[in-house]
Every structure is written in structure tokens, then in C-alpha cells.
Amino acid sequence: MKKTMMTLILCSFFATPAMAAFYDVREAIEKLHAAKVDALITVTEDTKLSEDEMKAQDKAFAALEAAVTTAVKESGTEELQEEIIKATVVLLKKDPTQYAGEVVLPLYEKNKKSFLSNLKKLPASDAKLVEDAVKSAARQIKSGNG
Amino acid sequence: MGLLNRVLRIFVALTLLGSSALADIPQELQDVVFSGDLNGRSSVDFRSNARNIKSLVPKDSEATILETRQLKRTGSYGLKVRLTKVGDSKGTNSAKVGDEVWVYFSQKDPWLAFKDKEGSEVQDPEEALTSRAQRDGEGLPVEGTVSKPTLPTKEIVKATQKPLPSEDPNLAKNSDPKKTEGDICVNCSVAQTTDQAQRNIQNIRDVKTEINKSSASIPRNAAAGKWSDDPMIMRYSEGKEVKNSISYGIRNKRKKSSGYCYRYVKRALMGGDMIDRYPPGGHARDAVRDLKAQGMINLMDNPKYRDMIKSPADVPKGAVIVYHNGTKESGDVQIKTDWGSNGGFVSDFYSGNSFLSSPKARRYAAQGKPYRMIGVMIKP
Structure with missing residues (x-):
């Protein structure tokens, strides 16, 4: 009985970080879904955003940023990375800035090859949109915007 | 005694002069030892696509330096060497003793060690190389390369702008699609009266109108609001440079941001004859410094104007707004296209909202690193 208890305690001790990482990833994915990026307004040249529209946009970017932080920190986050890239495509199409x-840049910098191979699962135009935006953000940090 | 003293003094002075001059002479380069495999090239062209690789000079090879060139483009060096010893190599393309090849030397990543005529290691190879490169003809431009990048001139900027839309300018002024070109009056002139006396009176009236126009010191615009009584602002905002800069910016904008806001603003200002030289700064935050150097002033430096400008909507038409948040970020820059909240903001793309309303600025504000307007630049 004692042995079984010890084994259980040891197992739970080692499993806790893995379980925490799993829950972090699930939470990040759920937050991204809750942000409803598809429902955001598409901003054009003449769009004047209302308070509510700005709040919805802020929520989406905050969820994306949190998801990227989790994906950079944890390993084995393929599903989360796919969700991040999907959300990024939508946000890039809806926001001319x-x-x-820039938000997904840390994920690209963590593993460029993996990031670019994930883009291959997207339609070519969407993949190019994300690649251009990420590379532009990286270039701005390195060499500026002048 | 006096003569002996004078001779002694001259001798001491010459000795001191000679020793200080000798101390400044860099060590004379003689031999070089390869601490890695390097390409041996037939010419001083080290670009990746240059097809001039003769052989591979393996690690532990030794050579005598024949010639050095400092490369203007990179600041590194090209060394022409004659090989005196060739290290072990399994490759077929290995160099042979007696070969004369050009090799590349970069201070950051050297792969070469230098010896002087006495065989001792050269303490500062870059100094010795610079000295020899100067003697041998520093910075001979590599064929096919530009030795120094040049900034675009005003003529280039103007020549590279997008063509105007091919819309009939007369019809463009007609807001009512039901009216034909004949119904709208574009640049119409008043029919000349036949009577000479009446024509003279009309001419006098025309001259009077023109005189009144030119003597009016402050251009008027009802939309200018609180700025309408400020002659300096009104002259700037209603001037043709602002009009042309905004027009250039809007004509050349993109649909979405390309991450080159400052580049597009620079070009718009040059294209509109606001400035004459291409500003050198790489970051939007440099715009305040760069534009001041070309005669523009920052309204935010003046307490009177600072009190008047609380948000981008308060900024006068045509002013260049520079945003930064005090971090390492590049910042952002936009040109205001109209008075008050009528107009938008143009840089590499056009937006009805200022940068401070962008998702990025809002996100940084929420994180306690808010962007602020550090410059509202106009040309007095």
C-alpha cells in the first residue's frame, strides 16, 4: 500500500508540469476561439472604429499575443501553432496596419523552419500574407522603417 | 658653451621626434598563416556570385602578402598572396605552392594570422592592413559594385511616383453624374464685353482683385478652426508644398502597411518640394532630428502650440506627426491630410485614424508604454 502511494505521489509529481503545459495550451486555444477574430470588422481607409469595435480588436490581439507566448514557452504545441496562424491570417486581412x-514574430524567431513549413498548409496567398508581415516586422526591428 | 648647448638641444629634439614618429608606424605585414580553409580568387571580387574562385587554400597554409585592398562596400580587406606552404587537403581543387590568389579578410571573423618581417605576430592586423591598403591604393571599387550606396535625389523621387489616374479632370469635378461636361463650368472665362469702356473697367476690377489677393497675408480656411488666426500655420498648411506633399503621399500609398512609414513620408515630402535632401534616418523616431536639419520646426517644442495640440485631431493640416514611446521601437510617422477630424493620415498607407488609434498603440498603452506625439513638424 505504501509503495503504491509512493508511486502515485512520484507519478503526480512528474506529471504536474506536463499537465500544466497541456492546460495552458488548451486555455490559449480556447481564448483564441473566444476572441472571435472572424467576427471582427474589416478596417478600410475610411473606417472610424467605435469603442466596442476597438475593444473586440484589442481582445483578439491580446488573445493572439497570449497564445504566441504559450507556443514559444511550451513544446509540442502544433495544434496551437495552427490556430495562431489561422487567426493571424484573418487579422492581417482585417487590419491594414x-x-x-509583429505579434507572431516571437514564434517565427523561435523556429523559422517550423513556422514557414506550417504556412505551407495555407493557400498560397494567405501564406504569403503571413510571411510578408512577419518578415517586415523582423526587418523593422533590425533596420527600422525608413 | 652656448654652441654645445644648442647642438645638444637639437640632438635631443631630433631623437624625440624620430622615436615618436617610429612609434606610429604600423608593423610591416609580411606573411600570413591560414587558420581555416579559404577560397583563393583570381580577382578582388568577393561577392557570392562572383565566378572567380581559382582554388581552395586549406588550413595551415602560409603565404607572403603581395597587395592589399580595403573594400569600400564592407570595410573588410582583400589580400593578394603568394603561397609558400600549402596545408593538408583532400580536395582536388587545392592551391599549390607559388600560386598567387586573392583571399578575404574580415576583422570580425579573420581565419588569418599575420606576421611581420621579423616573423613575430602582428599585434593589430587591421591597422597594418589599413596602412598597407592605403599605400597600395585604398578602396579600389570592385568591378560591378557600387562603392557607396546613395540616397535618392528629388528628381528620382518625383520620377518614380505612380502615374495619375486616367480620369478626365473636367468630369472629375462634376459631382452630379446626370450633368454632361458642357453643363459644368470648368475654368470658364467670362465672355468679353464688346464695349471698350466696359472692358477697361473690367480690367481695372480684375487688377484690383489680384492686388487684394496678393496682399492678403493670411490664407483663409473656415475648417482651420483655432489655427485660422495663426499666419505661420495658415501659410504652411494652405501652401502649395503641403498640397503637393499630401497629393504625392496619397498617390503613392499602399493598401496596407508595408512597414516603411518613414520611407513613404520622406518621399512625399521630397515629392512635394517640402524638403530638398533625402533624410538619412532609418527609424521614424529620427524624423524630428532629420526634418529639423532641413528647416522644419517642431511645434511641440513651443509651449503655446503644445497646449493647443492634445491629440492628432488638433494637429494642423499637412504637419508631419512623429510618434514614439521612449523604447527601442522605431516609432511611427504620418502626414495629416486635412484640418481637424476632416482628414486622415498618410504614410505608407492611408488611414482615417491616427497611429494612436491603431491596435499597436492601444496595446502598448495598455502595457504602460504609451506612444506619444514627440514631433509635429511644419516648415515656417
């Missing part, structure tokens, strides 16, 4: 490129 292309801020989403």
Missing part, C-alpha cells in the same frame, strides 16, 4: 505580423 498589419500588427498581427
